[in-house]
Amino acid sequence: MVSNKSAFLDAVGKPLRIAESPMPKPGANDIIVKNHAVAINTVDPVQADTGFMVKQYPIVLGSDVAGEVVEVGSSVTRFKKGDRVVGHAWVFQTGKPEDGAFSLYCRVPAGNAAIIPSNIEYNQAAMLPMAIDTASVGLHKEGYLGIDYPSVDAKQNGKVLVVYGGSSSVGAAAIQLAVNAGCRVIVTSSSKNFDLCLECGASDVFDYKDPNVAEKIAKAVGKDNFVGLWNAIGIPESFEVVIPIMQKLGGGFVANTKPPGELPKDIEARFVLGIDKATWPVWESGFLTEALESGKLKCLPEPIVVGKGLESLQQAFEVRKGVISAQKVVVEL
Ligand SMILES: NC(=O)c1ccc[n+]([C@@H]2O[C@H](COP(=O)([O-])OP(=O)(O)OC[C@H]3O[C@@H](n4cnc5c(N)ncnc54)[C@H](OP(=O)(O)O)[C@@H]3O)[C@@H](O)[C@H]2O)c1
Structure with missing residues (x-):
């Protein structure tokens, strides 16, 4: 039996709490991703410290995921179980813990995901979604x-x-x-x-x-x-x-x-709010996958992997709060 774990934020300013969580269920147009790498954006520690745009507690933060598809919704045709994907998790919009990236498994709208070609590592791809x-x-x-x-x-x-x-x-x-x-x-x-x-x-x-x-x-x-x-x-x-x-x-x-x-x-x-269906043609057209494969899109700035496991996220937040020049903070799961 597969079980999930998440990094929960219980209240403003609290440290992240790692605990068992329900396996997310896909809606018709969603995929469930087993996360191999997640990136930390400026907004993640800001949300933890200030409650900025947090709709409910406990919440699971995080937007950027790269991992393996474990389940697809009934209307999803672009992905199948086992695909290596990069995607934008929508917790910022939905406020639901199962839509946060900082979990072993999370839900991602299929329209905001793309296949990762074999020349790209999970920890490289994870830096893309929020930035793109x-x-x-x-x-x-x-x-x-x-x-x-x-x-x-x-x-x-x-x-x-x-x-x-x-x-x-x-x-x-x-x-x-x-x-x-x-x-x-x-x-x-x-x-x-x-x-x-x-x-x-x-x-x-x-x-x-x-x-x-x-x-x-x-x-x-x-x-x-x-x-x-x-x-x-x-x-x-x-x-x-x-x-x-x-x-x-x-x-x-x-x-x-x-x-x-x-x-x-x-x-x-x-x-500009970087979570919007207006961007989905970039993902759904196949551009991201083809461009990553051909080198027309590069995973830049370089990711720096600062830890492994959900337990590393708290430390990764501290790194992200520091001065960052041309780097993206990533945690492997
Ligand atoms: N509204 C949204 O939906 C949304 C989404 C994502 C990000 N954002 C915001 O967009 C901004 C960029 O995010 P990011 O993740 O791309 O940031 P980032 O990768 O952390 O940006 C780091 C870069 O910022 C440059 N920089 C720092 N201070 C500067 C200054 N005073 N003047 C000019 N450049 C400066 C540095 O360039 P050099 O080292 O070359 O000087 C550094 O390479 C952040 O404020 C973030 O909160 C908003």
Whole structure:
């Protein structure tokens, strides 16, 4: 008899409690995944410490899973038992413990999952879901940056996107999705992370601390069709750099994690919530699997495995709360 275990958060500020939990049951369009690796996002320890967007206690946190399919819902046709998959668990939306990633087994909507090709390890794939989905909402959802969904044979479309924070998980995903949609992508990061951004497909990378960064980006855009900026960092001080860039480029749209209070009139910024069915075409089209297999999508920034087992999650939260540069915190199960 298979049994499940989960890392429960019982109340704000409590340490995670590892305990037996019910085996999740799939809805018609869900899969049940035996998790081999889970990634820790910024929001996970924030939720544990503050209760941010927690709907009920006890809760099982976590969004990013990579593992093996053990059961499929009655309407699921893209997956079968035994498939190696990566997926976005939806606890953030449903609030139900069985939808949290930090369990041995969890439920994932089939539309938000993809087969992992054999050249990719579970602990590499686990870093993708939240980053891909957050980037994808800003790029693809109606009313945002208006960039086509990616495909492995996309043609150049003449559009130029700027990504602020290309070495972050969300930024690296935004670069790669936009490049695979046919865009040219100009990026900012620390100079030590220029190579990472170029590996993701950036055409040009500039240091956001360079006082002339706005002029340099405007020159790199040239007369091409600038479609907007993805601010992957989103903290208020990022706008001290983002606004001058936008003003050099003639205003436009910023996809962002946290819009600041006041923006100049010609700049529009819209909040991005990285859990949304608008991203499902990226998963359902087969793009993720094909692109991972062909190297057109890379699991960047590199995952750092900080522990093994649900018991390691508390320590992983502490690592995640520290300064992270071009890394994704992962726990193997
Ligand atoms: N709304 C949503 O649904 C959603 C979903 C996911 C993430 N987020 C948010 O999006 C942001 C990025 O998340 P993530 O997981 O991609 O982060 P991450 O991977 O931890 O980002 C780390 C990167 O941030 C860069 N950075 C740190 N401070 C900076 C600053 N002051 N200015 C410019 N760059 C700075 C660093 O770049 P360098 O080392 O190159 O300087 C570092 O590589 C976080 O604020 C997160 O909470 C929101």
